[in-house]
Amino acid sequence: MDWGFIFERTFSAMIGVEVMVYALAAVGLNVHFGYTGLMNFGQAGFMAAGAYGIGVTVYWMQWSFWWGVLFVFVYGAVLALLLGIPTLRLRADYLSLVTIAAAESIRLLARSRVMRPITGGVEGVNKFAVTFYDISPFELGKFYGFGPFKYLGRDLWVLVVGWTILILATLMVQQLMRSPWGRTLRAIREDEDAARALGKNVYYYKMQALMVGGLIGAAAGCIQSIQKSSVQADTFNSVITFTIWTILIIGGPARVWSPIVGSSIYWSLIVFVENTLRQLPAGTRDSLERAIELSDFNISMLRYILVGAGLMLLARFRPQGIFGSREEMALDRR
Amino acid sequence: MAGAQTAAAQISDDLGVIGQLQYQDANGNKVFVEGVELTIDGVGSSTTDAEGKFRIPVSGPGEYEITLNIETLPSGVALKDATRGTIVANVSENNDQRVIFALIEGDSTTVSESNFSARRIGQLTLEGIKLGLYLAMAAIGLSLIFGTTGLVNFAHAEMVTWGALMTYFFNVYGLVGAIGLLAGFPAPLGGPVNFILATMLSMVAGAVLGYLLNRVIFRTSRDAGVSLLAQMVMTIGLSILLRYLFVYFFGGKYRSYSEYGAQRANVFFGLELTTRDAVAMAISVVVLVVVGFGLTTTRTGRAMRAVSDSRDLAESSGINVERVIAQVWMFGGALAALSGTFFGFDTVKWELGTRILLLIFAAVTLGGLGTSFGALVGALIVGIAINWSTLVIDPELKNMTALFVLILALLLRPQGILGKKQRIG
Numbered sequence A: 001m002d003w004g005f006i007f008e009r010t011f012s013a014m015i016g017v018e019v020m021v022y023a024l025a026a027v028g029l030n031v032h033f034g035y036t037g038l039m040n041f042g043q044a045g046f047m048a049a050g051a052y053g054i055g056v057t058v059y060w061m062q063w064s065f066w067w068g069v070l071f072v073f074v075y076g077a078v079l080a081l082l083l084g085i086p087t088l089r090l091r092a093d094y095l096s097l098v099t100i101a102a103a104e105s106i107r108l109l110a111r112s113r114v115m116r117p118i119t120g121g122v123e124g125v126n127k128f129a130v131t132f133y134d135i136s137p138f139e140l141g142k143f144y145g146f147g148p149f150k151y152l153g154r155d156l157w158v159l160v161v162g163w164t165i166l167i168l169a170t171l172m173v174q175q176l177m178r179s180p181w182g183r184t185l186r187a188i189r190e191d192e193d194a195a196r197a198l199g200k201n202v203y204y205y206k207m208q209a210l211m212v213g214g215l216i217g218a219a220a221g222c223i224q225s226i227q228k229s230s231v232q233a234d235t236f237n238s239v240i241t242f243t244i245w246t247i248l249i250i251g252g253p254a255r256v257w258s259p260i261v262g263s264s265i266y267w268s269l270i271v272f273v274e275n276t277l278r279q280l281p282a283g284t285r286d287s288l289e290r291a292i293e294l295s296d297f298n299i300s301m302l303r304y305i306l307v308g309a310g311l312m313l314l315a316r317f318r319p320q321g322i323f324g325s326r327e328e329m330a331l332d333r334r
Numbered sequence B: 001m002a003g004a005q006t007a008a009a010q011i012s013d014d015l016g017v018i019g020q021l022q023y024q025d026a027n028g029n030k031v032f033v034e035g036v037e038l039t040i041d042g043v044g045s046s047t048t049d050a051e052g053k054f055r056i057p058v059s060g061p062g063e064y065e066i067t068l069n070i071e072t073l074p075s076g077v078a079l080k081d082a083t084r085g086t087i088v089a090n091v092s093e094n095n096d097q098r099v100i101f102a103l104i105e106g107d108s109t110t111v112s113e114s115n116f117s118a119r120r121i122g123q124l125t126l127e128g129i130k131l132g133l134y135l136a137m138a139a140i141g142l143s144l145i146f147g148t149t150g151l152v153n154f155a156h157a158e159m160v161t162w163g164a165l166m167t168y169f170f171n172v173y174g175l176v177g178a179i180g181l182l183a184g185f186p187a188p189l190g191g192p193v194n195f196i197l198a199t200m201l202s203m204v205a206g207a208v209l210g211y212l213l214n215r216v217i218f219r220t221s222r223d224a225g226v227s228l229l230a231q232m233v234m235t236i237g238l239s240i241l242l243r244y245l246f247v248y249f250f251g252g253k254y255r256s257y258s259e260y261g262a263q264r265a266n267v268f269f270g271l272e273l274t275t276r277d278a279v280a281m282a283i284s285v286v287v288l289v290v291v292g293f294g295l296t297t298t299r300t301g302r303a304m305r306a307v308s309d310s311r312d313l314a315e316s317s318g319i320n321v322e323r324v325i326a327q328v329w330m331f332g333g334a335l336a337a338l339s340g341t342f343f344g345f346d347t348v349k350w351e352l353g354t355r356i357l358l359l360i361f362a363a364v365t366l367g368g369l370g371t372s373f374g375a376l377v378g379a380l381i382v383g384i385a386i387n388w389s390t391l392v393i394d395p396e397l398k399n400m401t402a403l404f405v406l407i408l409a410l411l412l413r414p415q416g417i418l419g420k421k422q423r424i425g
Helices: A003-014 A017-036 A043-060 A063-085 A092-110 A132-133 A153-178 A178-192 A192-197 A204-227 A238-251 A257-280 A282-292 A296-317 B003-012 B117-150 B156-172 B196-224 B229-250 B275-297 B301-307 B312-315 B321-341 B352-367 B374-388 B400-412
Strands: A143-146 A147-150 B016-018 B022-024 B031-032 B037-040 B044-047 B055-056 B062-068 B077-079 B086-091 B103-105 B263-270 B272-276
Touching: A003 A017, A003 A147, A003 A257, A003 B400, A017 A043, A017 A153, A017 A204, A017 A238, A017 A257, A017 B086, A043 A063, A043 A238, A063 A092, A063 A132, A063 A204, A063 B400, A092 A238, A092 B352, A132 A153, A143 A153, A143 B031, A143 B086, A143 B272, A147 A153, A153 A178, A153 A204, A153 A257, A178 A192, A178 A204, A178 B275, A192 A204, A192 B321, A238 A257, A238 A296, A238 B229, A257 A296, A282 B156, A296 B103, A296 B196, A296 B229, B016 B086, B031 B077, B037 B301, B044 B055, B055 B374, B117 B156, B117 B272, B117 B275, B117 B301, B117 B321, B117 B352, B156 B196, B156 B229, B156 B263, B156 B352, B196 B229, B263 B312, B272 B275, B275 B301, B275 B374, B301 B321, B312 B321, B321 B352, B352 B374, B352 B400, B374 B400
Parallel strands: none
Antiparallel strands: A143 A147, B016 B055, B022 B031, B037 B044, B037 B062, B062 B086, B077 B103, B263 B272
16 A cells, blocks of 8 residues: 555645635635524535636626626625525524525526526536636646645646635634624524614624625635536535535534634545545455445445534534534534 | 546446337237437437347436437337427436337327416326325425424435335345345345335335434434534434435446336326326325324324424323334334335435435425424425426426425415414524
């Protein structure tokens, strides 16, 4: 087994594109769930909104890339509004039902035959990120080395921009949550009736939180689609949403840096496990394949099994996350 | 493509559009049609073999328009619906996509029919009722679990899938399929059993799964004082865990039971229904009526409804609440298994339940979360609404109707049709 290779992969995964995208989506979910207590089970839907927001406007409608980016935010906010209106006055579990249903419907709609002229159906949209790569200060095809890691200029550019946005978003959330607005959100999370009794319009605050978190989720989807230079409906399935949930709970909800920490831990764990299993000596692999059907395909399914088991065990035994404090944990209180 | 896409793409080493051309002659015998040419523009073509089979390999998932060359049909054989000579095959990552060209002896009969004809609406209503009945069996369990414990069980869809998989398993392998040592024992230990017995075993397996989930996971959580929202997140984790354990052990392939495959539809008053579906619908009605009577007249059923209404009142009047909850989970599991078995008539696959989760949620919300009869009413309405929606929207999008029903219900009557106002708090 090539441990050097495995560790190299694992360490480079810790700051990779996936970590950045999922962390950003989790920053949004943190605003929803961590700070406001909203059970958004459709973050993948917001990511899809971001991805299609840029893909469709730039590729089909020939908008300039920057108008497309602006549209992503408008679209994310509108989606939050549409989901919030019927649900935010009701008990928490109704929002979860509607968001999971809406996210799945967005995926179905985007991949459908009817929408094909707009969304490209199952093949999706591409060729919309050219402007982004044109302004790259790095040579797209050249390798840049940092110690043991090497990045293609194209990926490096995405990473630099993505991490900058992620850090800015995190700092923004930090400041927001220290403001009176953020304190109100937390008050709503802790006791909605008390917040209402103090004259706060709970519905509007929840709606604003849903929009802010949704915008950040849409930005994550937008960056992901730019990195892949394509948008595909099936990338935004419900498992993605719950991977983000797992990441948030690993890091600890309602903590500013938890999305980044959680995402980094999650992805390095997944990459480590998958690469180790793939690198097993042939004999061990064969006997594992016979005993527990550990085929190549099943190794790639393991990450979802780990997400499921991890989410269940975390919610049960450590809802405050690995680093979180029980005092700041909404999940446990209701 | 990375992540989930890569994983999915690995299934697709060998994709194609497949099918088998056949028709029934005057005596009701199957006749395979040989030598018919089928083409996907720009991809390839295939000519049917002696068994009427064809296969056109494609390079990846996507939508392909496949055309049957009518000129190559033998004389005296025609497309049942002359407008359906070109159909769209939506090839997914998982498997060959089967397309069906309906052929008949003689001339094409179905002339293009007005969208809103009484016959079409009748047919859609019938299919809606069928969907609604199957859904209802899944929805009642979900609603009762919510009623008795306050928990929205997102893993309920996997209990539906479990039913289909278990029926398939007993019907095609028997227990020996999992435990090789049982070879030589009589069925169901050592071999497959017929579909009806397999369904019963599957319902038992569903009840066992329900019991275990409650006993091992959710009862211990309740005892430990884990909050309802945390438990809800646990059901999500459980749902993903089960779903991918299914794909791990069952594979991504689509399969079907060894009996009751595609049947020829019977026609009553212009409405088409296969005998299989008619029987399944009748069984569903009987089961639902029995459930209804059980809930209203038997001691256990009344206890279930009492706990749903008010846990504290029920407990103080001497009902063993934990026992009732265990019964509800078993009962919900068995019903979900039966529902999954019926949904599996077309294809048995690992994500069968996940695809109808949206519909189940819409049904229980519309009927009123926590009310068992509401779930039944909601399921029927959702089933019919979804099928009617195909009058105006593409059938591919019909499940989205459930989302609209869900949102409309929340806007207009959030407590549901049969729900009580205080439930929505």
